[in-house]
Amino acid sequence: MADVMIVGEIIEGKLSASTTEILGAARKLAGDLGQNVCAVLLGSGIGDAANEAISFGADKVYTIENEMFADYTNDAYVGALEKLNAEAAPEIILMGQTSNGMDLAPRLAFRLGSAATLDCIDLTIDPDTKLMQKTKPVYGGNAVAVYVSEAKPQIATVRSKTMDPLAQDTSRSGEVVAFDPGLDSSAMRQKVVDKVKEEVEGIKLEDADVVVCGGRGVGSAEAFEELRELAKQLNGALGASRPPCDSGWVPNNIQIGLTGKMVAPTVYIGIALSGSSQHQAGMSGSKNIIAINKDAEANIFGISHYGVVGDYKKVIPAFAEKCKELLSG
Amino acid sequence: MNMIVCVKQVVDPETPAASFKIDPEAKRALVSKDKPMVISPFDENAVEAALKVKDAAGEGKVMILSMGGESAKDVIKHSLAMGGDEGYQMTDPAFDDVDSYATAANLAEAIKKIGEYDIIFCGRQDADWDAGQVGTGIAEILGIPSVTAVKKAEVQDGKAVVERVLADGYETIEVTLPALFTVSNEIGEPRYATLKGIMAAAKKQVTNWSSSDVTAAQARSQMLKIYIPVHEGECEIIEGETAEEAGTNLALKLREAKLI
Numbered sequence: 001m002a003d004v005m006i007v008g009e010i011i012e013g014k015l016s017a018s019t020t021e022i023l024g025a026a027r028k029l030a031g032d033l034g035q036n037v038c039a040v041l042l043g044s045g046i047g048d049a050a051n052e053a054i055s056f057g058a059d060k061v062y063t064i065e066n067e068m069f070a071d072y073t074n075d076a077y078v079g080a081l082e083k084l085n086a087e088a089a090p091e092i093i094l095m096g097q098t099s100n101g102m103d104l105a106p107r108l109a110f111r112l113g114s115a116a117t118l119d120c121i122d123l124t125i126d127p128d129t130k131l132m133q134k135t136k137p138v139y140g141g142n143a144v145a146v147y148v149s150e151a152k153p154q155i156a157t158v159r160s161k162t163m164d165p166l167a168q169d170t171s172r173s174g175e176v177v178a179f180d181p182g183l184d185s186s187a188m189r190q191k192v193v194d195k196v197k198e199e200v201e202g203i204k205l206e207d208a209d210v211v212v213c214g215g216r217g218v219g220s221a222e223a224f225e226e227l228r229e230l231a232k233q234l235n236g237a238l239g240a241s242r243p244p245c246d247s248g249w250v251p252n253n254i255q256i257g258l259t260g261k262m263v264a265p266t267v268y269i270g271i272a273l274s275g276s277s278q279h280q281a282g283m284s285g286s287k288n289i290i291a292i293n294k295d296a297e298a299n300i301f302g303i304s305h306y307g308v309v310g311d312y313k314k315v316i317p318a319f320a321e322k323c324k325e326l327l328s329g
Numbered sequence: 330m331n332m333i334v335c336v337k338q339v340v341d342p343e344t345p346a347a348s349f350k351i352d353p354e355a356k357r358a359l360v361s362k363d364k365p366m367v368i369s370p371f372d373e374n375a376v377e378a379a380l381k382v383k384d385a386a387g388e389g390k391v392m393i394l395s396m397g398g399e400s401a402k403d404v405i406k407h408s409l410a411m412g413g414d415e416g417y418q419m420t421d422p423a424f425d426d427v428d429s430y431a432t433a434a435n436l437a438e439a440i441k442k443i444g445e446y447d448i449i450f451c452g453r454q455d456a457d458w459d460a461g462q463v464g465t466g467i468a469e470i471l472g473i474p475s476v477t478a479v480k481k482a483e484v485q486d487g488k489a490v491v492e493r494v495l496a497d498g499y500e501t502i503e504v505t506l507p508a509l510f511t512v513s514n515e516i517g518e519p520r521y522a523t524l525k526g527i528m529a530a531a532k533k534q535v536t537n538w539s540s541s542d543v544t545a546a547q548a549r550s551q552m553l554k555i556y557i558p559v560h561e562g563e564c565e566i567i568e569g570e571t572a573e574e575a576g577t578n579l580a581l582k583l584r585e586a587k588l589i
């Protein structure tokens with residue numbers, strides 16, 4: 001029987017959040033097709049992540065464990081998945097819209113003679129054709145398009161925080177199978193020679209409950225320090241639209257949007273940013289959106305719940321002051 | 330060092346949501362008369378990446394390739410004005426409305442026709458369909474290695490050394506040549522065209538190819554529909570006598586809503 005296959009990612013020994021979301025999505029698709037879910041984990045030192053995948057919905061887990069997969073390179077990963085595809089012949093392959101997933105999906109699809117759709121926010125099975133319909137934002141999020149492909153396997157990457165994981169159930173049972181793709185490591189043309197972590201101190205942006213996000217209108221690195229203070233005070237994390245990152249006021253890894261981080265906090269406060277479609281792509285899932293902008297026509301107000309029209313340099317200090325008072329009282 | 334850069338002409342991605350419209354027949358964005366189409370921004374970063382490699386090597390040829398309508402010539406000329414050496418344009422109805430696979434396959438055919446190359450640069454993602462597949466796809470079809478989201482590319486001892494952007498940092502990768510890299514904005518601001526560059530670009534001939542020169546590939550996926558999502562809900566504007574008071578009132582409002 002064909003399966004719905006997912007390619008998982010492991011971060012510090014545990015399945016990444018997006019992997020659990022994709023397992024949830026795969027379960028639904030497999031349910032509609034009457035199929036099983038299998039997960040593939042590649043790396044060195046997979047350990048307990050295979051069982052974790054079962055507890056989040058996989059019926060079968062293929063582990064591809066070898067030094068060659070310790071670092072991601074598409075030569076190794078596409079090569080291994082090509083071999084596994086020949087054996088497992090999945091109907092569908094899903095992965096995360098992550099640095100690795102977006103690199104892997106198109107190359108794997110074209111190797112296998114099929115097609116991929118990246119950054120999907122909804123996946124459904126057409127009851128008549130049994131094909132997967134893949135919904136993805138286009139034009140930076142100004143529009144949404146639905147794609148279908150008859151070529152198998154049907155491949156898609158999934159935007160983080162758009163699908164729900166199953167509740168973890170450690171009593172679920174499943175099978176773990178070690179798979180050896182038999183690749184020749186000397187044929188690999190890419191070699192990762194160094195990895196640099198640029199971590200932001202404090203709460204992780206993607207996990208924060210409150211995000212304070214500044215835009216081009218904030219104006220300088222110094223002014224961003226004030227926003228950082230505000231974020232800290234609210235127990236949240238600092239984010240930015242792209243221009244402050246491009247200008248070097250803040251590091252690139254706090255960019256929120258289509259080509260940055262995806263956030264969906266309880267409270268998102270957008271300060272002196274216009275709310276371009278590409279920025280909204282990374283934050284429109286926030287539960288409460290608050291905007292401060294001097295331009296009443298700014299797009300961000302279109303998706304906000306609360307807003308202040310005014311100069312942030314005047315609004316924010318008073319806002320921060322009052323928050324401090326309320327939080328200490 | 331021979332380099333090929335693939336560039337695409339797109340509807341201006343800074344078009345605000347309010348003026349963004351879809352042509353339901355053509356299933357794509359309507360091009361507004363007063364907003365000219367532009368070079369897809371990451372493709373402009375790709376041109377910059379190639380020019381940086383050329384600058385560092387002190388030699389080399391940067392060839393600009395674009396598939397699109399007649400007006401795609403504008404983005405080729407723009408890239409030549411930045412410092413590109415040669416332009417190649419693919420225009421034919423058979424190249425229109427194709428999917429990422431066919432786009433990659435058509436460009437790969439054209440690249441084979443161009444012939445010799447050491448590095449191919451593409452943008453990491455186009456600003457219209459946001460597909461993010463064509464660069465890697467070309468590499469797969471040509472059978473050469475690829476690295477995506479590159480923020481620095483150098484050539485050392487016949488190999489490329491590139492930095493790839495990751496969610497929390499970056500990694501350095503050594504890659505054998507020829508290779509393809511997709512470029513991210515972290516590579517740095519694209520250079521402005523100088524007056525001299527603009528004048529030189531105006532004189533350069535662009536080679537034109539149609540589907541009789543480059544065989545058009547068949548698409549593997551179809552778009553079923555496209556629509557503009559609707560946002561429901563109202564924004565409550567918090568007022569105040571002064572901006573400061575509005576700030577204070579916002580804090581009170583968020584407390585009332587139990588958000589802080």
Ligand SMILES: Cc1cc2nc3c(=O)[nH]c(=O)nc-3n(C[C@H](O)[C@H](O)[C@H](O)COP(=O)(O)OP(=O)(O)OC[C@H]3O[C@@H](n4cnc5c(N)ncnc54)[C@H](O)[C@@H]3O)c2cc1C
Pocket residue numbers: 140214215216217218240241242243244255256257258259260261271272273274275276277278279282292293294295298310311312313342343370454455456
């Ligand atoms: C393919 C592609 C991918 C992209 N990916 C991303 C992405 O991931 N993330 C992202 O953010 N962008 C992305 N962009 C860029 C995006 O198109 C916009 O250019 C960007 O989001 C604009 O940032 P901004 O809102 O900060 O700046 P602007 O649009 O310039 O807005 C600045 C705002 O600040 C307001 N302002 C100025 N001064 C003050 C003041 N003193 N008080 C109050 N308000 C003030 C102004 O009214 C204005 O609304 C991408 C673009 C492309 C083409």
